[in-house]
Amino acid sequence: TDEAANHDEL
């Protein structure tokens, strides 16, 4: 799933 790609939140 795309969330795993890059966690852009702190």
Added chain:
Amino acid sequence: MNIFRLAGDVCHLVAIIILLLKIWRSRSCAGISGKSQVLFAIVFTTRYLDLFTVFISPYNTIMKVVFLALSYATVYLIYMRFRNTFNSENDSFRLEFLLVPVIGLSFLENYAFTPLEILWTFSIFLESVAIMPQLFMITKTGEAESITTHYLFFLGLYRALYIANWVWRYHTEGFFDQIAVVSGVVQTIFYIDFFYLYVTKVLRGRGKMTLP
């Protein structure tokens, strides 16, 4: 980036600075749970391992470094600099009750079974319960200095603002991070009774918050 997330990050930063200044200026960490602060340092460490591998934005990188530095500085002050003022007998929450289920869950529920992803999931789940030792200490001592309640207020507000951020991102960009959202809601729920006490006792009473 949206206003809710920015406000949330600012609240988070304010909370950490409030606590650090309180300990530094009063040269005491009485009433502060060192265990919670250790858990927060672990949360930041396991979440920001991608600090050197993934570049999102200057803001993202700078905030990660700031959060890591301030959280370790807080732990240092509690356990090293002012350790003689640390009342460990009140800070008696059993961390294994938090760490074991959080570690287990992060292996079961994650987006990818890779070390970085499992550690990220672990940090998300751990953050939702990391404040428990502090809340437990307050119920045990039956009171909290008003500065400590301001710290908790901003800490609770930060994740509540993140929930608004997730609602906003869902409607504007279809973004939905289920693990972060579920964990963030649980985390904010833990603060609800504190928010009630904060508004009724501290803001009106202008004094210490004594639990009923």
